[in-house]
Amino acid sequence: MAEQQQGTERVPTVIVDDLHIVYRVHGAGSGKGSATAALSRIVQRKTSPNVREVHAVRGVSFVAYRGEAVGLIGSNGSGKSTMLRAIAGLLPPERGRVYTDGQPSLLGVNAALMNDLTGERNVILGGLAMGMSNSEIREKYQDIVDFSGINEKGDFISLPMRTYSSGMAARLRFSIAAAKQHDVLMIDEALATGDRAFQRRSEERIRELRAEAGTVFLVSHNNKSIRDTCDRVLWLEKGELWMDGPTEEVLEAYEEHTGGK
Numbered sequence: 001m002a003e004q005q006q007g008t009e010r011v012p013t014v015i016v017d018d019l020h021i022v023y024r025v026h027g028a029g030s031g032k033g034s035a036t037a038a039l040s041r042i043v044q045r046k047t048s049p050n051v052r053e054v055h056a057v058r059g060v061s062f063v064a065y066r067g068e069a070v071g072l073i074g075s076n077g078s079g080k081s082t083m084l085r086a087i088a089g090l091l092p093p094e095r096g097r098v099y100t101d102g103q104p105s106l107l108g109v110n111a112a113l114m115n116d117l118t119g120e121r122n123v124i125l126g127g128l129a130m131g132m133s134n135s136e137i138r139e140k141y142q143d144i145v146d147f148s149g150i151n152e153k154g155d156f157i158s159l160p161m162r163t164y165s166s167g168m169a170a171r172l173r174f175s176i177a178a179a180k181q182h183d184v185l186m187i188d189e190a191l192a193t194g195d196r197a198f199q200r201r202s203e204e205r206i207r208e209l210r211a212e213a214g215t216v217f218l219v220s221h222n223n224k225s226i227r228d229t230c231d232r233v234l235w236l237e238k239g240e241l242w243m244d245g246p247t248e249e250v251l252e253a254y255e256e257h258t259g260g261k
């Protein structure tokens with residue numbers, strides 16, 4: 001941190017080295033999908049004829065540093081979410097490696113929220129799931145609720161999560177995750193569901209998290225959110241890293257490619 005403030009040394013937090021991720025989809029296409037067919041394949045040591053492979057990330061390499069906010073862009077299905085899940089350690093690499101300094105948190109997954117519990121219980125549960133202590137959660141509880149804005153239109157925090165709109169649920173998840181300082185925080189389209197006022201608050205919080213020396217990854221189809229929060233952008237297409245550079249440079253090329261802002 002001290003070195004970073006002096007601007008002399010950059011501390012790597014995530015190293016991705018020639019990463020390949022392959023999904024195996026079982027039961028794809030038509031064919032025998034019965035339990036007896038599966039058992040006979042196991043006995044005969046044959047692989048299923050219906051396993052299809054999706055090579056979602058193809059040889060991506062980059063290094064992310066402390067204090068960076070990195071945007072991930074690319075068309076639908078280009079591999080952005082897959083990359084985040086792999087960095088979070090949720091998907092095993094087919095080839096290559098991911099090294100991380102500290103525990104990466106993928107927003108929405110780490111906060112294991114329960115639909116039948118009230119917002120209030122979920123704040124506590126999510127906090128515990130992220131490794132916060134009871135007293136830490138108590139201390140931050142009101143800030144989390146205020147930040148989420150869940151109670152702006154009445155006492156919703158004491159209602160079960162299943163009664164929330166998708167935007168409200170996303171706001172609560174973001175608020176819980178953002179209450180903690182993360183070594184590496186990954187946010188997958190979380191800002192898209194909130195309204196504009198909430199998006200602005202979230203962007204502000206992302207900048208703070210970054211200043212507190214973590215690394216933030218943000219997947220978004222909203223180029224403005226990326227412009228407002230990230231200083232570096234990775235552009236993925238068909239699982240390959242097409243471009244890695246300063247936000248403005250990469251977004252300009254991307255907008256030219258996609259034909260508009």
Ligand SMILES: Nc1ncnc2c1ncn2[C@@H]1O[C@H](COP(=O)(O)OP(=O)(O)OP(=O)(O)O)[C@@H](O)[C@H]1O
Nearest residue numbers: 023025054056074075076077078079080081082083
């Ligand atoms: N669980 C899965 N099983 C099999 N294939 C998957 C799975 N999840 C994603 N894929 C495939 O992997 C590829 C990359 O998907 P991914 O969700 O990472 O893309 P994305 O860039 O995040 O897309 P979007 O912008 O639409 O969210 C796609 O071809 C998709 O069909």
